[in-house]
Amino acid sequence: MSQKVEKLIDKRGLRLDGRKPDELRPIKIEVGVLSNADGSAYIEQGKNKILAAVYGPRELHPKHLALPDRMVLRCRYHMAPFSVQERKSPAPSRREIELSKVIREAVEPAVFVEYYPRTAVDIFVEVLQADGSTRCTSITAASLALADAGIPMRDLVAACSAGKVEDMIVLDLMDVEDKVGSADVPLAYMPNLGVITLLQMDGILTIEEFEKTVNLAIEGCKKIYAMQKEALKAKYVSVKEVEE
Amino acid sequence: MPTFFERRQLVVPGDLLAEGDYVAGENTFKSDNKIYASRIGLVEYEDKKVNVVALRAFYVPRVGDTVIGTVVEVGFNGWVIDINAPYLALLRASEVLNRPFKPQKDDLTQVLDTGDLVVAKIVSYDRTHNPQLSVDEPGLGKITRGQIVKITPTKIPRVIGKKGSMISMIKEETGCHIVLGHNGVILITGKNPEDEALAMMAIHKIEEESHTTGLTDRILQMIRKEKEKRGGSEYESKS
């Protein structure tokens, strides 16, 4: 890997991939891509390629982990060994264990967990290729897979990062911007309720910059949310056309 | 007090369906006087009630439903049955034996073993207890032959059709006996595998095109065409 990184933002204020500071990477979403899963979604965001699958609700094993008054939501975020420059060991890393937890906690507020007590719903996220902000892309995909599985939800959860790169607040960080930039804020949002379900930060930001970054990430989430809805409906569009 | 979609329009979780004095029906929820969809489906406004007919949903047991399940475990005094639902169902030994169950004498695997299929009725179920099954009615019990088809449970009504028109047509045309499980599992028993295959084909087509009109006619055409095609081969095999 090269130590010296070229300038991340050029004189015209454009980023390495030609984006404006508040511009998302190109996003492609497909719902219902795996026949075995109860629900699934595939998403590409820039070079991120992520697959999410949902199984359940089903009986929980071991049984003593079941809760009498609600469903147990479980999540496994995993990176394929070939998803990054240097091969990643397939054994779950500490980072993956933490991300599994925060992704689960980001989608859980959307799910009516109280409807199906004593059951479990499993979310499996596989990062096939990683290019920064994968936890956000994973949340966007996981919430679509849940909807595709027919699990009752309050809203879809959209996620997007924002951060500070060379003194500029920018949206949707890609890998170099995350690594070299001075702060990264991944955020997940439920637009209907206007609430934040994932928020992390590393780097250094003043309180004012932090607020600006959070607000920019929310704007990004709203745009992704519109694309999520479109993707979910696209699966049935052909059906709609021949509707009486 | 506006509504935000047209009747039968496609909605997804989080879509705002109505605001004000409305009642949240199936697959919707109310928050701050607003009604939102909680599942993918087609919205229906009937008077003040807002429903979403789900396109994606799993089977949730209901007392009185007929279901088709697989024995997954032979227990001490009964069987555990997978009924394609979030909960496993229980079938008590006494229900099947029609007499008190004697643990010393009765070998349950002789009656039903793992992997066996059963048609059963749900006799009890609530949030705290798994569904209990019964086979104490004609037509219920162990399945000994036929084919199984699984479809999305919400599409069973389409297979039945208006006043049962679709299902009776398929039965008539294929000569198969068909049992529809509310859990989306369908049993087809015909005189020969060809007839069963024909009925299966028809049901798969219904599932794929469940939201289109004129479906009954199209299915009928399809079956007749297939029968014509097969007519020749059947003749050959007989000779």
Next chain:
Amino acid sequence: MSAATTVVRVKQKQIAQLIAKGKRLDGRGLNDYREIKIEQGIIERAEGSARVLLGKTEVMVGVKIETGEPFPDTPNEGVLTVNAELVPLASPTFEPGPPDENSIELARVVDRGIRESKAIDLEKLCITPGRKVFVIFVDIYVLNHDGNLIDASALAALAALLNTKMFNYEVENGEIKLKPGYTPLPVRRHPVAITFAKINDKLVVDPWLEEEQVMDARITITTDNDGNICAVQKGGSGYFTSKQIFEAAQIAKEKAAEIRKKLGW
């Protein structure tokens, strides 16, 4: 939440009702921090150590220093490793075994605060660039769980790092030769984590165990000496509005400054 720690509904209601009136079950105001007691240098075998009492929550941190290889992308910097153990003696809900997601999250949030604030001058821990550096092991040991393990652990980790002595050495032919005397670990910033619990749509600072058991969500905001934010972590299956987050950030900045002043950091 496991069944063993389920708070009875009556208490749950009580906690929520009090908080609605701006009060708490243990008598604190919504933004009051529990008393902090710190002891340093309690483990002689460790290069640095500290025990922190935050109310009844007790956390011990030991710092050990070894030599090792630097990360390929930072050949001139020492390595910081933070690990947390939720020791079974600390709570009926802690089980023996490899670190679970809670202890991993705890360690990584503490790590993020120290790393992102650049609290340790890692460049001073380089022995031979690209070859040999000092590795700082920060081991968090939770001894009694009465809520807010993140803040207590972050305080204990920093207190232990401030207490850490490195032996004097010189490099001869690539080998380390010890010299008499010690120098303190180069710690230059003092990140302080402040955690809030959201209960009935209100935020309370420094939740204790019973509050954690009824909270909808929590948020931890770590700030440095300049009042800048260096780490944030939302936890729990609930949510926050952006207004709540921004309020929390302000309070976190003020609380952290108070704590730094009190501790002389």
